[in-house]
Structure formats: structure tokens, C-alpha cells
Amino acid sequence: MALLLSIQSDIMIFRILFTLGFVLAIDFYAYQAFKTVFKSSATPWIYWGITIAYIIFSIYMSLMMTSGKVDYKYLSLLVGTTILIAVPKMVIMAPLIIEDVFRLGQFIFRAITTQPTIMPERRTFISQLALGIAAIPLIGIIDGIWKGRYRYRVISHTLEFDDLPDAFDGFTIAQISDIHSGSFDNVEKVSYGVDMVTQLGADVVMFTGDLVNNTASEAEEWISTFQKLSGKNGVFSILGNHDYGDYWRFPSAKDKVDNLNRLKEIHKEMGMDLLLNDSRYFEREGQRIYLAGVENWGLPPFPQYGDLDQALSGIPEDAFTVLLSHDPSHFDAQVKQHNKKVHLTLSGHTHGMQFGIEIPGWIKWSPVKFKYPKWAGLYPEPDGQILHVNRGFGFLAFPGRVGMWPEITQITLKKKLG
Numbered sequence: 347m348a349l350l351l352s353i354q355s356d357i358m359i360f361r362i363l364f365t366l367g368f369v370l371a372i373d374f375y376a377y378q379a380f381k382t383v384f385k386s387s388a389t390p391w392i393y394w395g396i397t398i399a400y401i402i403f404s405i406y407m408s409l410m411m412t413s414g415k416v417d418y419k420y421l422s423l424l425v426g427t428t429i430l431i432a433v434p435k436m437v438i439m440a441p442l443i444i445e446d447v448f449r450l451g452q453f454i455f456r457a458i459t460t461q462p463t464i465m466p467e468r469r470t471f472i473s474q475l476a477l478g479i480a481a482i483p484l485i486g487i488i489d490g491i492w493k494g495r496y497r498y499r500v501i502s503h504t505l506e507f508d509d510l511p512d513a514f515d516g517f518t519i520a521q522i523s524d525i526h527s528g529s530f531d532n533v534e535k536v537s538y539g540v541d542m543v544t545q546l547g548a549d550v551v552m553f554t555g556d557l558v559n560n561t562a563s564e565a566e567e568w569i570s571t572f573q574k575l576s577g578k579n580g581v582f583s584i585l586g587n588h589d590y591g592d593y594w595r596f597p598s599a600k601d602k603v604d605n606l607n608r609l610k611e612i613h614k615e616m617g618m619d620l621l622l623n624d625s626r627y628f629e630r631e632g633q634r635i636y637l638a639g640v641e642n643w644g645l646p647p648f649p650q651y652g653d654l655d656q657a658l659s660g661i662p663e664d665a666f667t668v669l670l671s672h673d674p675s676h677f678d679a680q681v682k683q684h685n686k687k688v689h690l691t692l693s694g695h696t697h698g699m700q701f702g703i704e705i706p707g708w709i710k711w712s713p714v715k716f717k718y719p720k721w722a723g724l725y726p727e728p729d730g731q732i733l734h735v736n737r738g739f740g741f742l743a744f745p746g747r748v749g750m751w752p753e754i755t756q757i758t759l760k761k762k763l764g
Contacts, residue, residue: 366404369432373397376435379442379473400431418528418559426745430487434480441476445469490700490746496535497751498542498739503724505732506762507689510666513630514759519668520548520577521755523694524556524586524738528564529745533571539739540574543754550628551577553618554694554736555586555642555672560594562609572616579628583618584639585609586672586695587648588742621670623656635666638688643680644673644695652676658686668692674720677733690757691733696721698737698750712750722750 380393407424449466456464520543530536543551553575558564575581589609596602613620621639628635638661643652652671661667667688669681674693681688698721702712714721718735725733737753 366401369400369428369435370397372432372435372439375442376438378468379438379476382468382470382473383477396431400427403427418564419531422529422743422745425743426491429744430484430491433487434484437480437483438476441472441479442468445472486748487746490748492746494747494749494751495700495741495745496532496539497747498539498754499751500542500546500754500756501723502756502758503734504758504760505690505724506760507666507730508762509664509689510759510761511630511633511635512761513633514628514635514666515761517628517635517759518546518548518550519692519755519757519759520546520551521554521692521734521736521757522551522739522753523554523672523692523736524697524740524742525553525568525572526556526559526588526738526740526742527568528559528561529741530568536568537571537574539752539754540571544574544576546754546756548577548756550579550637551575551581552637552668552670552692553581553583554670554692555584556588556694556740556742557583557586557609557613559588559742560591562605562612565609565612569612569615572618575617581616581618582626582637582639582670583613583620584670584672585620585622585641585651587642587644590642590649590651592649621657623653625657625660627661627665635668636661637668637670639670640676642672643676645675645679648673654680654684658684658688661686674718674733674735677720677725681733682727682731687729688731690759691731692736693733694736694738696735696737697742698722700738700741700744700747700750702748702750704749 377390377393381389404424407420410420445468449468453465522543589606591602591605594602594605596605610620610622619626621637623640625636625638627637638657640652640654640657642648643650643654654676657669658667663686667686667690669688669691671677671681671691671693673695677691677693681691696714696718699712699714702710702714702722704710710723712721720733720735722735722737725735727733734755734757736755737750739752739754741747741752
């Protein structure tokens with residue numbers, strides 16, 4: 347395990363250094379637009395001063411990670427700064443590259459026709475255009491860090507099932523996922539989001555994993571905040587891949603076990619009934635629906651602690667069943683094929699990559715779709731099974747959300763008529 351953690355740390359350091367080199371490469375190119383538009387003698391000092399400050403901070407973070415003393419909030423700041431610096435400059439590059447293709451063509455044409463072979467100068471208009479276009483993602487990223495990460499929204503779905511017991515027609519579920527409490531820095535904003543969940547007055551609240559980034563200590567200061575979550579029939583939870591401490595270098599194996607045990611206690615202190623490959627049921631008028639929860643199960647490299655057979659073992663064959671499973675890839679890999687039908691699976695994990703474009707009824711897109719085909723919203727199957735993937739309540743690594751706001755899901759179960 348120590349070797350695995352060491353390898354993971356080395357990989358993360360390599361990624362930081364690789365990203366640093368990448369940012370430097372685009373820095374040199376994007377600078378052409380700045381010096382073309384801003385001809386002041388201060389331009390290179392300001393531009394490269396920011397770059398040098400970023401390099402120093404990146405090197406410092408790499409050294410801290412080597413020693414295992416990195417503060418996660420500083421790592422998050424590094425990721426946010428990198429995206430803030432790199433993305434707009436990548437946008438700047440596109441018009442400059444197109445212009446350079448034409449400049450190079452003119453240069454070659456002059457050489458062939460024995461004209462003076464001088465590379466044409468950059469046109470100020472093209473550089474101004476590049477900077478203007480780049481301002482759009484720059485503003486979006488700043489908004490995502492400043493406001494977007496706490497811009498909670500409620501998304502409501504009404505789901506109809508042929509075999510929903512009559513007594514549960516209208517049963518409501520509030521789902522949140524991926525709290526990542528170690529990333530939070532604003533008690534007032536988080537409390538506002540928690541109040542939004544409670545004010546829905548749902549029959550049950552369900553949390554689908556990742557309470558922390560790495561260690562149980564991250565959640566300690568948020569116990570009183572999440573104690574406010576309430577549902578008429580309780581609050582239920584599962585563990586996500588980050589909850590096991592697999593991405594953290596603990597002093598010993600015992601410390602890692604103790605960390606997970608403490609996290610389980612925190613779930614209880616928050617008023618959450620933690621399902622560890624287990625099940626519960628709700629009863630109305632002599633009728634029941636069942637809730638199962640598995641530990642994290644994901645495709646490699648994510649861990650597979652979940653045991654679906656065990657979680658469903660106490661549930662009758664023909665029972666209406668809701669499953670909590672953190673990683674949506676579990677749905678296609680195991681849930682759909684299981685001999686016991688799971689009517690509704692609730693997942694999270696993807697965060698919608700915390701970046702995307704969504705216009706209801708028109709477009710729903712995020713780069714995360716290339717990793718997870720089922721990454722946000724509802725995914726119904728022909729046999730009536732439905733997967734719902736929550737976009738996440740918190741944020742991880744990048745300290746913001748751009749176009750992919752934190753989600754509180756309200757689901758109403760209905761009996762399909764006729």
C-alpha cells in the first residue's frame with residue numbers, strides 16, 4: 347500500500363510539472379497577442395511577472411507534495427489558477443495560429459517569387475479579436491470560482507413506474523451527492539444549500555457518497571451544518587471512492603482504518619443512516635418499497651468495495667427497489683443484469699466535470715461525457731429501469747463550477763396509469 351501511495355504521489359507531481367510545462371508553452375505563444383495590442387513597456391513585466399509567480403507556486407506545491415505535507419486547499423488553489431491562466435490563453439492561440447498559417451503562406455510565396463522574404467507583421471485586429479474571444483471563458487471561470495461553486499439549484503423529476511405500490515404514489519426523494527466537505531470555505535453558503543434540501547420536505551433524503559476529499563477530519567467542522575438535513579422517513583447515505591482515504595498517505599495501515607471508522611461515525615452524527623452493502627424498507631398501508639446501498643463500485647482504477655448481491659439479499663424478488671451506488675458505471679456493469687430488478691438507481695461521482703453547457707430542452711454537454719456515457723440526469727432503460735446521475739453538491743480540485751451548477755435533485759415517484 348505504501349508503494350501504491352508513493353506511486354500515486356509521484357504521478358500527481360508529474361502531472362503538475364507536465365501542466366506547468368504546457369502552460370509555459372502556450373504562455374510564449376499567447377504573449378504575441380498581448381505585446382501586439384499593449385505596446386507599453388510595462389506589458390512584459392506584468393505578463394511574465396504573473397507567469398513567474400505561478401511557476402514559483404507550482405514548484406513549491408510539488409515540493410510540498412513530495413514531503414506529503416500539502417494542504418488540499420492550496421492544491422485546489424493551484425488547479426484553479428492553472429485553469430484560469432491556461433484556458434483563456436489556449437483560446438487566444440486559435441486566431442493566432444490561423445493568422446500564422448496565412449503569414450507563413452505569404453512568406454513562402456514571397457520566397458518563391460524572389461520577393462524580399464520578410465515575415466509579415468501580426469495584425470493588431472487579429473490580436474484584439476483573440477483577446478476579446480478569450481475574455482469570455484476568463485469571465486466564466488472567474489464567475490465559476492467566485493459564485494458558481496455555491497450556485498445551488500433544484501432539479502425536479504417525476505418518474506412513473508408500472509409496479510410502484512399504490513401507497514407510494516407521490517413518494518418524494520431529495521438526492522444530493524459528492525459533498526467534498528474538505529473543499530468548502532463558506533459556512534453561510536453551504537448552510538443555504540442544506541436549507542434548500544430540507545425545505546423540499548421530501549419523504550426521504552439520500553446522499554450518494556464522497557463526504558470528504560481524503561480524510562475524515564475534513565468533515566468534522568461541518569457536522570452541525572449537515573445535521574440540519576431531514577426527511578420525513580430519514581436521511582440515508584453511502585460511501586464514495588474518496589471516502590476510503592485511498593488517495594491519502596497515512597502514517598500506517600491502522601491510521602487509514604481508523605480514519606474510515608471515524609468517517610462512518612460522522613455519518614451517524616450527521617443523522618445519516620449509512621448503508622454498507624445493506625438495505626432498508628419503507629412501509630405504508632401494509633405495502634413496502636426497498637432501499638439498498640452499496641459501497642463504492644467503479645471501473646478500474648476506481649475501487650470495487652461494493653457487493654450488489656449482499657445489498658439486495660434481503661429484498662424480495664418482486665419488490666420495488668431503489669439503489670444508491672456512487673459510481674454510475676456500476677449501473678451498466680452490474681445493476682442492469684442483476685436477477686433482482688432495481689427500478690431506480692441513484693448515483694453521482696462525475697460532478698458533470700464541474701464544467702459544461704446546459705440549456706434545458708436544447709443542449710447538455712460536458713467533456714466528462716467522453717469518460718462516462720451516463721454522466722448527468724436521467725437514463726431510462728427499455729425495461730423500465732432508470733439511472734439518475736446527480737451533478738454533485740460540492741466541488742473537487744478545481745474550486746469552481748462553470749455552467750454545471752451544484753445540484754439538489756427532487757424526485758417524485760408516481761404510479762403509471764393504464
